[in-house]
Amino acid sequence: xxxxxSYGLFVCLASISLCPINxxxxxxxxxxxxxxxxVSVFDEGKLTIPAxxxxxxxxxxxxxxxxxxxxxxxxxxxxxxxxxxxxxxxxKRWKGQFAGGDEAEQKTEKIKVGKWEVHLVDVSGxxxxxxxxxxxxxxxxxxxxxxxxxxxxxxxxxxxxxFAKLIGPADVVKSNRKLFVDMIxxxxx
Numbered sequence: 001x002x003x004x005x006s007y008g009l010f011v012c013l014a015s016i017s018l019c020p021i022n023x024x025x026x027x028x029x030x031x032x033x034x035x036x037x038x039v040s041v042f043d044e045g046k047l048t049i050p051a052x053x054x055x056x057x058x059x060x061x062x063x064x065x066x067x068x069x070x071x072x073x074x075x076x077x078x079x080x081x082x083x084x085x086x087x088x089x090x091x092k093r094w095k096g097q098f099a100g101g102d103e104a105e106q107k108t109e110k111i112k113v114g115k116w117e118v119h120l121v122d123v124s125g126x127x128x129x130x131x132x133x134x135x136x137x138x139x140x141x142x143x144x145x146x147x148x149x150x151x152x153x154x155x156x157x158x159x160x161x162x163f164a165k166l167i168g169p170a171d172v173v174k175s176n177r178k179l180f181v182d183m184i185x186x187x188x189x
Contacts, residue, residue: 035051036048036049036050036051037049037055039064039065039080041154041156041187042082042156042162044156044157045114045116045156045187045188046186046187047080047164047183047184047186047187048183048186048189049067049183050179050182050183052069052176052179053067053068053069053078053179053183054067054068054069055067055068056068058079062081063079063080063081064080064081064082065079065080065081066078066079066080069168069172069173069176070168070169070172070176074169074171074172075168075172076166076167076168076172076173076176077166077167077168078164078165078166078180079163079164079165079167080163080164080165081162081163082160082162082163083153083161083162083163084161085161087119087153087155087161090153090161090163091108091119091121094121094123094149094151094165095121095123097123097128097129097149098123098124098125098126098127098128098147098149099125099126099128100125100126101123101124101125101126101148102124105122105123105148106122106123107121107122108120108121108122111185113154113184113185113187113188114187114188114189115157115188116154116155116156116157116187116188117154117155118152118153118154118155118184118187119152119153119155120150120151120152120181120184121149121150121151121152121153122148122149122150122151122177123148123149123151124146124147124148124149124170124173125146125148126143126144126145126146126147127143127144127147127148127149127167128141128142128143128144129141129142129143129144146169146170147167147168147169147170147173148167148168148169148170148173148174149165149166149173150165150166150173150176150177150180150181151163151164151165151166151167152164152165152180152184154184154187164180164183164184166180
């Protein structure tokens with residue numbers, strides 16, 4: 001009696017499926033299984049980036065590091081870069097990019113992190129995002145409703161400035177604010 005070739009393949013596959021295999025009974029969550037990374041701030045300090053923040057290609061040449069925060073379409077953008085100008089002038093500029101929003105949520109806090117002075121800035125409302133042209137030059141402006149920013153102006157011991165800004169939909173920024181602040185505070189460790 002001749003057995004069809006397809007039947008032999010079926011028997012072979014069926015027998016493989018009956019073989020016991022070791023499968024872990026617990027699975028690590030992707031966010032906890034991922035490794036965090038560190039980025040340098042003026043070669044004098046390092047920020048530990050939360051594993052949930054995913055590195056992306058910087059959208060502009062002036063940005064040193066960029067990360068995507070959140071999932072799917074609900075994401076915010078974390079950018080980091082050395083900067084110039086004064087602390088107050090930059091905070092005023094950041095706040096000027098937002099209109100409306102709950103007044104109680106618009107705050108600035110100065111903290112000491114190791115040898116670094118840090119100005120934490122929270123702003124929310126309608127965000128005027130510049131498309132092209134950079135932060136100081138023309139370009140189209142798009143209004144993003146219900147947006148927020150958690151920002152940090154990091155002042156090095158020699159007075160150089162470094163910016164870290166998390167900007168995006170308000171719910172994404174607010175739900176990741178603690179991770180952002182913990183990242184900033186990692187500079188002193």
